[in-house]
Amino acid sequence: MEATDSVADTNPPMAMLAELTHRCPLACPYCSNPLELKQQASELPTGDWVRVLGEAAALGVLHVHFSGGEPASRRDLVELTKAANNVDLYTNLITSGVGLTERRMNELAQAGLEHVQLSIQGTDAAEADHIAGYKGGHSRKMDVARWVRSHDLPLTINAVCHRQNIDHLQRTIDLSVELGAHRLEVATVQFHGWAAKNRAALMPTKLQDAEARRIVDAAREQLKGILVIDYVPADYHATYPKACMGGWGRIGLNVDPTGRVLPCHAAESIEGMEFDNVRDKSLADIWYQSKAFNVFRGFDWMEEPCRSCDRKAIDFGGCRCQAMAMTGNAGATDPVCSKSPLHAKLLDTVIELDAVSSPPPLVYRGR
Amino acid sequence: MTEKTPVLEADQRLSLPRGVRLRRDEVRGRTVLLSPERTMALEETAIAIVSRIDGKRTLAEIIDGLAADYKAPRDVIAGDVEAFLQQLLQRRMLEVDR
Numbered sequence: 493m494e495a496t497d498s499v500a501d502t503n504p505p506m507a508m509l510a511e512l513t514h515r516c517p518l519a520c521p522y523c524s525n526p527l528e529l530k531q532q533a534s535e536l537p538t539g540d541w542v543r544v545l546g547e548a549a550a551l552g553v554l555h556v557h558f559s560g561g562e563p564a565s566r567r568d569l570v571e572l573t574k575a576a577n578n579v580d581l582y583t584n585l586i587t588s589g590v591g592l593t594e595r596r597m598n599e600l601a602q603a604g605l606e607h608v609q610l611s612i613q614g615t616d617a618a619e620a621d622h623i624a625g626y627k628g629g630h631s632r633k634m635d636v637a638r639w640v641r642s643h644d645l646p647l648t649i650n651a652v653c654h655r656q657n658i659d660h661l662q663r664t665i666d667l668s669v670e671l672g673a674h675r676l677e678v679a680t681v682q683f684h685g686w687a688a689k690n691r692a693a694l695m696p697t698k699l700q701d702a703e704a705r706r707i708v709d710a711a712r713e714q715l716k717g718i719l720v721i722d723y724v725p726a727d728y729h730a731t732y733p734k735a736c737m738g739g740w741g742r743i744g745l746n747v748d749p750t751g752r753v754l755p756c757h758a759a760e761s762i763e764g765m766e767f768d769n770v771r772d773k774s775l776a777d778i779w780y781q782s783k784a785f786n787v788f789r790g791f792d793w794m795e796e797p798c799r800s801c802d803r804k805a806i807d808f809g810g811c812r813c814q815a816m817a818m819t820g821n822a823g824a825t826d827p828v829c830s831k832s833p834l835h836a837k838l839l840d841t842v843i844e845l846d847a848v849s850s851p852p853p854l855v856y857r858g859r
Numbered sequence: 860m861t862e863k864t865p866v867l868e869a870d871q872r873l874s875l876p877r878g879v880r881l882r883r884d885e886v887r888g889r890t891v892l893l894s895p896e897r898t899m900a901l902e903e904t905a906i907a908i909v910s911r912i913d914g915k916r917t918l919a920e921i922i923d924g925l926a927a928d929y930k931a932p933r934d935v936i937a938g939d940v941e942a943f944l945q946q947l948l949q950r951r952m953l954e955v956d957r
Contacts, residue, residue, distance in 0.1 A: 504886050506898060552886035554898055580882060582893045606878045607895040646878035646895050646951070674951045675895060717864040717949050 504552025507744040515565040519625030521854040522687040547775040549579035564591035577604030589636035601643040637671040654694035679724040693851040733810025733826035740788035874914035
């Protein structure tokens with residue numbers, strides 16, 4: 493009865509994150525990809541991706557986000573963009589910019605690309621290339637931003653912020669305006685995957701967060717109609733958890749480089765989860781029927797304090813992966829919630845991290 | 860900073876910038892306005908407004924047309940249209956040509 497209920501209530505997905513590859517030239521110490529990266533040989537071939545894009549559109553997906561790794565590492569990126577466009581999907585490219593050339597950007601624009609989300613790791617080459625672990629990366633990104641805007645494509649700058657760069661937030665905002673960006677996403681590092689290894693070096697202090705909010709509020713007022721700014725603070729500093737993924741299996745799905753379909757990009761950090769693959773089943777079948785999507789869908793799976801909480805339809809119990817990482821139980825209330833019995837322990841961690849006077853050196857992925 | 864917050868004026872020609880488009884969402888039986896990372900489900904009046912944004916018509920012409928088609932007082936229509944377009948403008952989903 494309960495299971496049938498949640499399936500019957502399930503709406504079609506709005507968005508698909510297409511993680512085309514895990515290959516990436518950068519080595520960001522906050523990489524959110526799994527610790528175990530998929531190799532090129534196991535990647536889904538072009539034909540399968542084209543079929544999956546068609547299935548996604550028929551299922552009700554409106555936005556496709558090409559991501560990675562670095563999606564430009566795939567030779568068929570232009571072809572896949574065209575295929576998405578053919579089935580009327582809104583196409584977004586989430587890129588580091590490294591691996592793109594002016595010619596390739598022209599081809600992507602012609603193929604019907606509609607939006608580019610470009611990451612930056614800092615506001616100048618020295619700072620940014622240090623974080624990305626890649627010399628020359630920042631300067632290439634500045635070129636990419638110009639090429640994107642030369643086609644009148646909307647540009648979002650994605651600046652992951654953390655303890656070592658959040659003090660340059662005003663400069664990040666100014667740079668975004670200079671580059672002609674429409675939107676700036678300032679998201680604090682999420683401490684999953686590789687990022688968890690560098691938490692002590694990257695967690696902003698509470699003071700830094702308060703200052704960042706002040707700067708963002710002032711800039712939003714000043715830049716109305718010029719730059720939309722989204723700021724995602726560290727959820728460790730929040731009173732209530734984030735509505736992770738807008739609710740499990742509720743809005744979006746994620747296809748990984750090998751074709752496995754995940755409710756969220758970090759879901760494989762949850763022990764015991766099994767994911768169906770688009771090589772074996774249709775996307776619709778996986779979305780509506782698979783165990784992985786139904787296990788935390790709706791409200792029936794919730795434990796207390798979530799189960800009787802009036803915020804459960806707002807934040808859906810928070811992040812399952814964070815609950816897993818901090819409590820060993822993926823069905824628990826996300827400990828960033830002030831109502832979680834484990835919240836006091838989390839606050840101790842925040843105080844401890846705040847007190848770190850000199851952050852430890854960064855541990856780089858693949859270096 | 861030289862950029863100025865754009866404002867709406869009656870004689871401006873309006874267009875949707877690249878990356879903002881109207882489409883039918885057959886699966887859900889509705890019409891949506893798509894833009895970066897955003898989906899707006901539009902009601903009939905909003906569809907009527909957005910369909911007239913073609914890079915040729917001015918704000919005043921759009922309001923005139925709607926007032927005639929809906930046989931409604933022009934100032935009522937003008938208020939609704941401007942409030943809606945102001946939202947789009949603030950989200951950079953509308954371009955004004957001067």
